[in-house]
Amino acid sequence: MNTALQGWGLWIALAGATFGTYFCRAIGVLLAKKINQESEIFRWLAAVTYAMVAALVVRMVLMPIGLLATVPVWIRILICVLSIGVMVSKPTRRLVPALLTGTLLMLAYGVMR
């Protein structure tokens, strides 16, 4: 593994990330005056965004860094599947129970191992 960013490098990265995040919000304000939310570029941008966040999530679950990496991968996947099961078990989606299910199952695994 490469060495982690440290000291000033870390804070410069935060500054860059903060600027980028705010930049997107500000562009939104700028465009809000005269935007067509049906336009093709926005459909494309949204798809790219979702794919990116999905890639991030699958990486956090399958290839985590640190403590979560000590849990066998099939247990991580099993808990995810069970939580999603709770989430979609009712038409009125239940985020909080599903979140609790997953978190408590992971906690239970940590206690038992």
Next chain:
Amino acid sequence: MSSANQPYIDPSEIALKGSVVERFKNRRDAFWAGIRDAAGAPAMVLFAGMVGFGAMGKTNGMDAWFTGATSFFMFALPGQVVLLEMAITGSSVIAIALAVTLTSTRFITMTVTLFPQLHEKDRNRSLYASVHLLAMTAWAISMREFQTIEAKHRSSYFMGLGLLCWLISVPGTILGYFLAGMVPPAITLGLVFINPLFFLLTFTEVEPWVNRIAIGLGFILGPFFFIWDRDTSLLTTGLVAGTAAYLFDRKVLRKKAGVIG
């Protein structure tokens, strides 16, 4: 950060209703209603996510100031996670800034769907300040509630809502950071797991098929691009999977509307 985090909604749903009964007496009333609405389940979920992020910062050797500062300055959980993960694996500053910016592009669509609903008088330069409060939670609730709030009180309501969400996220992060250092590893494990789980669960609420396909392709392609080159994997996965989903939607799905989506 729960329902309807998809940027596309039926335009008729956000059309301003002219004859809404006055729901709030004045701006102050609307502001506090926003605070009250934030204080329920939505803020608790956001708080839990931030606690999980704080724990993540601690277990990966970041300091408390840095971990807390990301919540204060960025206030965008997926972006914060990207920043942390890339910093840990030693990505370059430029790559980090680019990747975080791209994960934040959803704010563009979120802003352009929300702010046009504010009263003409409130759509001024002050929005450049209040837009920092815009995150998935406040956006989803505002999209729902704005329809029952008269236009002149919407900006106050949004300010109350967003402000509380933002303000609780910093103590949430710091609490998570110190909890991870003090409680048994089993509890820390549960805390660290909250974030990936939270994002995973919100995916079940994404509506348009183009975005669902993008998520599915992202799941499949993400690990391959990660093995290929970890630094750029989020960018490449996003561009390849997102463009593929977009083209598939454009060439195939939209031709047979009514069958799907």
